[in-house]
Amino acid sequence: MTPTDEFHRYLLDYSDGKVRLELDVVRRAFQEMLPALSASPSARSKLRELLDVLQLEERIELPKGRDLWDASALPALPRWVKLPRATVATEKADLRAIPWAPELRFLATIRVFVPLADLLKLQDFFAHGGRAQPLVPIKERSLGIFGDEKRLDTLVRGSALFGDGRLTPETLRCFIVPEPLPWTPGQNSAGPIIIIENAATWHSYCRWNAELNVFSAVVYGCGNRFMDSATYLAEIFKSIGGQRCVLYFGDLDSQGLIIPQVASTRAQVAGLPAVEPHLWSYRQLLTLGAGRGQPCDGEPPSSEHCDWLGECADPVRQLFAAGQRLAQEHVGWEFLRGQMQMNGTAA
Numbered sequence: 001m002t003p004t005d006e007f008h009r010y011l012l013d014y015s016d017g018k019v020r021l022e023l024d025v026v027r028r029a030f031q032e033m034l035p036a037l038s039a040s041p042s043a044r045s046k047l048r049e050l051l052d053v054l055q056l057e058e059r060i061e062l063p064k065g066r067d068l069w070d071a072s073a074l075p076a077l078p079r080w081v082k083l084p085r086a087t088v089a090t091e092k093a094d095l096r097a098i099p100w101a102p103e104l105r106f107l108a109t110i111r112v113f114v115p116l117a118d119l120l121k122l123q124d125f126f127a128h129g130g131r132a133q134p135l136v137p138i139k140e141r142s143l144g145i146f147g148d149e150k151r152l153d154t155l156v157r158g159s160a161l162f163g164d165g166r167l168t169p170e171t172l173r174c175f176i177v178p179e180p181l182p183w184t185p186g187q188n189s190a191g192p193i194i195i196i197e198n199a200a201t202w203h204s205y206c207r208w209n210a211e212l213n214v215f216s217a218v219v220y221g222c223g224n225r226f227m228d229s230a231t232y233l234a235e236i237f238k239s240i241g242g243q244r245c246v247l248y249f250g251d252l253d254s255q256g257l258i259i260p261q262v263a264s265t266r267a268q269v270a271g272l273p274a275v276e277p278h279l280w281s282y283r284q285l286l287t288l289g290a291g292r293g294q295p296c297d298g299e300p301p302s303s304e305h306c307d308w309l310g311e312c313a314d315p316v317r318q319l320f321a322a323g324q325r326l327a328q329e330h331v332g333w334e335f336l337r338g339q340m341q342m343n344g345t346a347a
Helices: 003-015 023-033 043-056 102-108 116-127 138-146 151-158 199-212 225-240 254-269 279-288 303-307 310-321 333-342
Strands: 020-022 080-082 183-185 193-196 217-220 246-249 275-277
Touching: 003 020, 003 023, 003 043, 020 023, 023 043, 023 080, 043 254, 043 303, 102 116, 116 138, 138 151, 183 225, 193 199, 193 225, 199 217, 199 333, 217 225, 225 254, 246 254, 246 279, 254 275, 254 303, 279 310, 303 310
Parallel strands: 193 217, 193 246, 246 275
Antiparallel strands: 020 080, 183 217
């Protein structure tokens, strides 16, 4: 379970069936999860980071207007968060009176706000030999238990059923299959691989690499999908003969910075390389996009998220301070072709 997953579970535990959680409730959940960190100077930044990731994964909703954020210190924090209504449906049955299977006995002491019908289907799975079932992809197991291939995904991501001392996919004899990432191999088999956030830029970098031969693979990150599919890099490494340095290039906005950093954490947990910024691309984006930024929606990313960009962090902070974002498409095919004709470098 990642820190983001764990914090989401704490929010669900603290929701008491409510959809909207005020900031003081969010802080209490954070303090219980990380008691030592909650008293440190970095607590506010860590809390903001967790909330940003949950919003990007569409597991919570944050307010839009700036007046709905507490800006008494930086980074700003939302005055409330909203949980999807389906995750906090009130369950009126007395779960303590049901003789649960050993894997579900935690239901007698914890409120999970999951419909009783779903809980009884899980109970039935264990009662009819579920423990002896072979490991299968999660959607196959979900179809077998619920008659709905998506239900188990929803419960894993959006309920308090899963976590330490509760259920895991392995308990239900299944595993999560990462969505495959489209990629194009390069002729430089020893080179790094590069992940590109958006489809148009991925296509241009594929054309560019076919001539320049810098990267062993050019991978389409599919926007937010890369966070959940970071472990698919292992399949790409198998095809190109082993692990390589993993570089990333995306938009300069909150989403564009959170995606690679969350993916990096998940990749490293799986024994894969960290995801690093392709600084050459970001330098070009800052130069080409100077004075051509678009307005940012919502609160800008925290300063700590900018740190990932190394030497580019300060100019990006200035961009966000001005309420602007830059689309990676500024670094397009015409520019890349011109660079190739000039000196052929991507250092």
